[in-house]
Amino acid sequence: MRRRLFLASSLSALGLAGCGQVKESLTNGPFRNVLLSTEKLNHAVIGTHGMAREYKDSDIDRNFRVNGLDTPSDSTYGALARGGFRDYRLVVDGQVDRPQKLSLAELRAAGDRTQITRHDCVEGWSAIGKWRGAPLATVLAMAQPKATARYCVFHCYDVDQSGQNYYESLDLHQAAHPQTVLALDLNDKPLDLDHGAPVRLKIPTQLGYKSAKWVRRIELVADFKPIYGGTGGYWEDQGYEWYAGI
């Protein structure tokens, strides 16, 4: 992680702060190769089985930074938000035996895990927050994934300026990690609009861009190549690594 932060801060020292600007440097130029080779090294050393450190209440950063694309401005999301998300349903579909449409009450009833963990953004900032929600594994199990399902793809409400949707994906092994949660609360309050209300992924074992905000649908697939740019995520389609283990 120190190496990643070092890289991220050298990018910002060059005036490249911000995911959007890092994006330019990743898609063109030599930084892309440097970052990708460093990430490969980190995977080999750290692996996928560890637990992210959990912190104490007194470690929580009360002002958790907001980052990424703008809070969704489309009419569907706006109407849901104005209704206090009473009509929100999380769709879980694709290669499953029992497709689901889950209300927030059903998600709260599905499971309850609270964890105080550190969020690490590739730009070089971190924040400790208390996340509460249902383990992703429990929610996926409700839909009974078929044997052919290998990944879950998170479809989000937000779009960038060119109309690209934010999305992310995990394999089912990463999805089953006990700290991978569909978060409903941050610091003892329902998620606010900017932090991904009403439901976001929180996966503290990987870099911040994996923790998709404003999730509307989880699609189980055998392969993510047919989806958007084919690399498994919005930032991955711009050159970031799909596996972002810390």
Ligand SMILES: Nc1nc2c(c(=O)[nH]1)N[C@H]1C(S)=C(S)[C@@H](COP(=O)(O)O)O[C@H]1N2
């Ligand atoms: N839907 C969506 N999820 C997203 C993003 C985004 O732009 N859209 N940005 C990612 C990045 S780069 C980070 S660091 C975190 C920021 O989460 P926060 O705003 O709660 O701090 O959300 C991640 N999830």
Ligand SMILES: [Mo]
């Ligand atoms: Mo980020």
